[in-house]
Amino acid sequence: MNIDGTLYGRDDARVSVFDHGFLFGEGVYEVLRTYGQRPFLFAEHMRRLRASADRLALSCPLSDEDLLARIRDTVAAAALPGDAYVRILLTRGVGEIVYDPAACPTPTLVVIVKPHVDPPVEAVRGGVRLALASVVRNHPGSVDPAIKSNNLLNNALAMQQAYREGAFEALMKNHRGELCECAQSNIFVVRDGVLLTPPTSAGLLVGVTRGFVLECAADLGVPAEECVLHETDLASAQESFLTSTTREIVPVVRIGAQTIGDGAPGPVTRRLMTAFAAAVPSRLS
Incomplete structure (x- = not known):
């Protein structure tokens, strides 16, 4: 798992309870999968992620190229035996318990990687x-x-x-x-x-x-x-x-x-x- 650029094991990953994604559900996400460890339809998923974020006046702190690199690093660190399920979560970030977006100066970006499971x-x-x-x-x-x-x-x-x-x-x-x-x-x-x-x-x-x-x-x-x-x-x-x-x-x-x-x-x-x-x-x- 990757939280704001730092890799963590499943049991060590933590996001603040003052993150507005947790407090208010202020955030967006995308789910990708890999084939041969390579993300599928990445550009299309990024367009939708940014379109969703724009509707919340939420900015993504990384370019597509940098986010792809972060996904690849996280997939590599997971060392999965097969393909990966990749979940990207972008939230408003940590701030006071108010609705004002200005209370959260820095968004939170999480990349979760786990084994992909095919339908039965x-x-x-x-x-x-x-x-x-x-x-x-x-x-x-x-x-x-x-x-x-x-x-x-x-x-x-x-x-x-x-x-x-x-x-x-x-x-x-x-x-x-x-x-x-x-x-x-x-x-x-x-x-x-x-x-x-x-x-x-x-x-x-x-x-x-x-x-x-x-x-x-x-x-x-x-x-x-x-x-x-x-x-x-x-x-x-x-x-x-x-x-x-x-x-x-x-x-x-x-x-x-x-x-x-x-x-x-x-x-x-x-x-x-x-x-x-x-x-x-x-x-x-």
Whole structure:
């Protein structure tokens, strides 16, 4: 683990209780993974990190090049036997217990590295079930989901419902009742050969992997659209899958009480999974 440029072991790492990331949730984060110890889609993750930070009037103290070097140093120090899960946290920093950003002159930058864990093989081969969360995704006029914020209570409550129901993930609706995104991933469905995913206007975090999958779809000639989706649309979906940095593409075969298609991963999903794996080496840093 790396805190403001200093390496620590897991049991020795400490952040002040007066850090506004701890006190108020004032901070943003990104999660990357490595392939062959090299970060994947690093530039895209950094653009999103800085965009999230800008919405909080929070500055990152490092350039992309210096942050990449810090990640590489932390990954090397971890000496993992395989690939790494990398979590970057940028907070307002340490200050008095007030809301004034001026109370925190120096932001805190943490890099956490731990072993990457792939989704279970049976999930990738056979697909997974999603819970339909009763918790509504944050309204964009509240804590905007477009900010990848350290304040994750909304997501945590949705995932806790999924755990109680024995589901792999929680699919959330927005304040209008539209399907939005999952607690930890973006959602896609396939209908009549067209790849559909909720639009940014649904109030979601625009996933880096979501964007990469749309690139893969374009390369394959698979038509793709951003489309407002409702629970009733699931009955006409032939396929579904979710996407995230640490999971890549995971087929979805059931959402709530609705079986998707024939209840097995479909051909478009499989083609995209193959294309994803083939394209990874070209996007490593």
